[in-house]
Amino acid sequence: xxxxxxxxxxxxxxxxxxxxGISVATAYPGTPSTEILEYLSGASKGVFHAEWSVNEKVAxxxxxxxxxxxVRALCCMKHVGLNVAMDPFMTLAYTGIKGxxxxxxxxxxxxxxxxxxxxxxxxxxxxxxMLLEPSNSQECxxxxxxxxxxxxxxxxxxxLRTMTRVAHTATPVCLGEKQPQKTGIFQKDLMKYVMxxxxxxxxxxxxxxxxxxxxxxxxxxxxxSLEMKGDEExxxxxCGSAYNLAKEFGKNCAILKCGTYPIPEKKxxxxxxxxxxxxxxxxxxxxxxxxxxxxxxxxxxxxxxxLPLDGELLPEIVxxxxxxxxNDLRKANIQLPPRPPVLCPGCPHRATYHILKQTKKDVVAxxxxxxxxxxxxxxxxxxxxxxxxxxxxxxxxxxxxxxKHAYSVxxxxxxxxxxxxxxxxxxxNGAEFILIIFDNHNAAMTGHQPTPLTGLRADGTLGKKIDxxxxxxxxxxxxxxxxxxxxxxxxxxxxxxxxxxxxVRVLIADSPCIMLRGVERGPIHRVEKDACIKCKAxxxxxxxxxxETPEGGASINETLCTGCTICAxxxxxxxxxxxxxxx
Amino acid sequence: xxxxxxxxxxxRGAEAKMKCDVIIVGVGGQGILLTSNIISDAALAxxxxxxxxxxxGMAQRGGSVVTHVRIGDNVNxxxxxxxxxxxxxxxxxxxxxxxxxxxGPNGKAIVNSIPIxxxxxxxxxxxxxxxxxxxxxxxxxxxxxxxxGHPLTQNTVLVGAASKFLPMKExxxxxxxxxxxxxxxxxxxxxxxxGRNLK
Numbered sequence: 001x002x003x004x005x006x007x008x009x010x011x012x013x014x015x016x017x018x019x020x021g022i023s024v025a026t027a028y029p030g031t032p033s034t035e036i037l038e039y040l041s042g043a044s045k046g047v048f049h050a051e052w053s054v055n056e057k058v059a060x061x062x063x064x065x066x067x068x069x070x071v072r073a074l075c076c077m078k079h080v081g082l083n084v085a086m087d088p089f090m091t092l093a094y095t096g097i098k099g100x101x102x103x104x105x106x107x108x109x110x111x112x113x114x115x116x117x118x119x120x121x122x123x124x125x126x127x128x129x130m131l132l133e134p135s136n137s138q139e140c141x142x143x144x145x146x147x148x149x150x151x152x153x154x155x156x157x158x159x160l161r162t163m164t165r166v167a168h169t170a171t172p173v174c175l176g177e178k179q180p181q182k183t184g185i186f187q188k189d190l191m192k193y194v195m196x197x198x199x200x201x202x203x204x205x206x207x208x209x210x211x212x213x214x215x216x217x218x219x220x221x222x223x224x225s226l227e228m229k230g231d232e233e234x235x236x237x238x239c240g241s242a243y244n245l246a247k248e249f250g251k252n253c254a255i256l257k258c259g260t261y262p263i264p265e266k267k268x269x270x271x272x273x274x275x276x277x278x279x280x281x282x283x284x285x286x287x288x289x290x291x292x293x294x295x296x297x298x299x300x301x302x303x304x305x306x307l308p309l310d311g312e313l314l315p316e317i318v319x320x321x322x323x324x325x326x327n328d329l330r331k332a333n334i335q336l337p338p339r340p341p342v343l344c345p346g347c348p349h350r351a352t353y354h355i356l357k358q359t360k361k362d363v364v365a366x367x368x369x370x371x372x373x374x375x376x377x378x379x380x381x382x383x384x385x386x387x388x389x390x391x392x393x394x395x396x397x398x399x400x401x402x403x404k405h406a407y408s409v410x411x412x413x414x415x416x417x418x419x420x421x422x423x424x425x426x427x428x429n430g431a432e433f434i435l436i437i438f439d440n441h442n443a444a445m446t447g448h449q450p451t452p453l454t455g456l457r458a459d460g461t462l463g464k465k466i467d468x469x470x471x472x473x474x475x476x477x478x479x480x481x482x483x484x485x486x487x488x489x490x491x492x493x494x495x496x497x498x499x500x501x502x503x504v505r506v507l508i509a510d511s512p513c514i515m516l517r518g519v520e521r522g523p524i525h526r527v528e529k530d531a532c533i534k535c536k537a538x539x540x541x542x543x544x545x546x547x548e549t550p551e552g553g554a555s556i557n558e559t560l561c562t563g564c565t566i567c568a569x570x571x572x573x574x575x576x577x578x579x580x581x582x583x
Numbered sequence: 584x585x586x587x588x589x590x591x592x593x594x595r596g597a598e599a600k601m602k603c604d605v606i607i608v609g610v611g612g613q614g615i616l617l618t619s620n621i622i623s624d625a626a627l628a629x630x631x632x633x634x635x636x637x638x639x640g641m642a643q644r645g646g647s648v649v650t651h652v653r654i655g656d657n658v659n660x661x662x663x664x665x666x667x668x669x670x671x672x673x674x675x676x677x678x679x680x681x682x683x684x685x686x687g688p689n690g691k692a693i694v695n696s697i698p699i700x701x702x703x704x705x706x707x708x709x710x711x712x713x714x715x716x717x718x719x720x721x722x723x724x725x726x727x728x729x730x731x732g733h734p735l736t737q738n739t740v741l742v743g744a745a746s747k748f749l750p751m752k753e754x755x756x757x758x759x760x761x762x763x764x765x766x767x768x769x770x771x772x773x774x775x776x777x778g779r780n781l782k
């Protein structure tokens with residue numbers, strides 16, 4: 001047996017996928033799932049195909065194709081990504097698969113980096129499929145391998161449901177031996193793969209009959225276990241990650257550990273028959289709690305009001321339910337400023353937001369990415385953020401509602417994900433607004449992944465580079481202009497020119513993300529104290545490198561400054577000058 | 584989780600249960616992940632159970648970041664419950680105060696004194712007096728890092744300062760530093776010593 005290594009849940013999944021001999025891995029970046037494909041793409045060159053797909057629907061369909069072709073495939077996404085992939089997902093349950101197909105869906109209870117905290121179990125339930133949910137990295141590893149076996153035995157896509165705390169927590173893992181990859185061959189089977197109604201009706205019957213096999217597995221699975229002596233007063237039903245909390249606080253309690261969903265009913269019945277009270281610990285919605293309430297009169301959980309229906313299960317909250325007294329907490333009597341994430345010093349989005357703030361407009365529809373941070377003061381420019389690619393369509397809808405000066409901002413990666421269809425629709429159906437595409441040459445917020453617009457692939461090879469201006473023109477847009485978002489005059493010119501036109505106008509802010517490797521930084525700048533008139537204009541652009549001095553002027557933190565010169569361009573007295581870069 | 588190394592709990596017997604919860608806080612970009620990796624790798628190498636929970640995604644963007652490193656014979660909850668951390672390591676003073684409620688009544692705070700200011704940042708004197716009230720060990724880790732040979736060894740200085748309170752042997756911690764730093768090994772080991780030998 002190998003020595004254990006500390007691996008993040010995501011890393012453990014990637015290692016297991018390698019051991020399982022996958023031939024294809026697809027994903028769209030999404031916290032907290034991104035690291036899986038990042039880890040895999042390092043190992044993929046020449047061995048298997050790993051790709052950043054343009055969106056989750058594409059990713060799942062590609063993985064399904066590989067699976068139809070008889071090889072093992074992995075597809076990863078965050079929970080809202082599954083929303084995008086639901087169309088193929090629902091009908092994949094009918095067709096089933098050939099080579100094992102494992103779909104990793106990462107939930108985000110507490111919304112650490114997401115627009116909602118939806119519970120993916122509902123969607124897996126809707127498809128009549130099952131999932132495995134690990135509580136630590138070793139289980140991430142073991143369950144991934146198990147998922148491939150099950151996927152091929154039951155001929156269904158298998159879901160592995162993780163969440164932030166499991167995906168981004170490192171615990172000890174013992175790895176295993178690598179299995180050889182399967183050789184693919186597509187076997188013709190019209191009734192299985194072609195879902196016209198006549199065939200689909202038969203496949204639905206088959207899916208229904210598979211439910212028995214799923215429940216048989218669930219009852220026997222080693223990932224579900226009942227830890228019970230028989231004399232305990234309190235029983236805990238703990239799902240996935242919540243098992244850790246059950247072990248932390250549930251001394252002397254019987255524990256039904258559920259690593260699958262659906263959960264084992266016979267084991268639950270046995271627990272319910274013995275204990276006086278059941279505490280249900282599950283992240284997300286009270287899905288299991290509802291079931292338990294049908295089997296026992298005294299159930300403590302979210303529906304009962306003992307645990308909150310929103311947010312993640314924090315240990316302090318769970319401790320209360322077990323009657324554990326908390327130490328008196330240390331208190332500090334200082335008002336602390338919030339420290340949310342902000343646009344980096346030198347971010348190419350900053351100046352466009354600064355100019356947009358001063359521009360006459362009715363509304364700015366926003367989207368998902370680093371540029372969503374434009375909602376924060378002092379920039380405070382965005383008015384909406386809903387889901388990937390929505391900014392374009394929201395702007396159109398707002399325009400139809402009477403907003404003649406509507407703007408939409410979107411990142412280039414988000415645009416490739418699901419903005420193109422909205423742009424075609426807006427042009428075709430006659431909307432009037434200005435779309436600004438922030439092209440910073442990567443998907444930045446999730447960790448600087450490449451896009452088709454650079455041609456760079458996940459494995460580091462260079463593929464076909466796709467031209468953004470050509471795509472925009474092909475959508476029917478007549479006015480499309482690239483501009484340098486680090487030059488204030490250019491931004492003002494570009495906006496003024498677009499405002500003079502009609503229809504859907506597209507501006508492309510073209511400048512690389514300052515955090516990308518190889519991107520040159522400008523000279524450090526400094527505020528000349530004597531020339532500074534304390535107007536504070538430079539402190540109103542939200543640059544973390546610029547602070548107000550006690551005297552009311554401004555100063556620049558030279559370890560943070562990246563020399564973008566925006567503050568220097570804004571300063572009415574030209575009091576911000578470059579200094580020699582110190583090593 | 585069985586390891587091949589002798590379990591520390593086997594040596595200790597069923598009664599005493601070792602636990603050491605370390606909460607590591609700072610500002611995105613300061614490198615607290617390195618601090619967490621050094622400590623958690625050393626803990627695993629010593630035969631302890633370890634859980635290390637990180638903040639990802641938002642970290643580059645200068646936001647408040649926190650890592651929970653739980654070390655013990657048997658670690659369960661991924662997050663440290665409030666009021667139960669044994670050690671708080673902070674690479675920024677306001678962040679130390681922000682997370683001070685995690686530190687247990689007998690816990691020790693080890694804090695770098697250099698502020699990274701944001702709008703509304705309190706007077707530094709107020710910050711320092713609050714940390715003093717909390718019994719924190721506050722020092723200029725950046726100065727010691729420069730003394731060791733490179734400003735980026737700040738995190739290793741903090742590890743050195745915390746090492747007196749950690750259950751791992753120094754040789755194992757130093758091995759962990761070696762396997763976690765990609766360059767400037769000598770400077771990092773010097774930085775560790777400077778932190779360790781603080782008054």
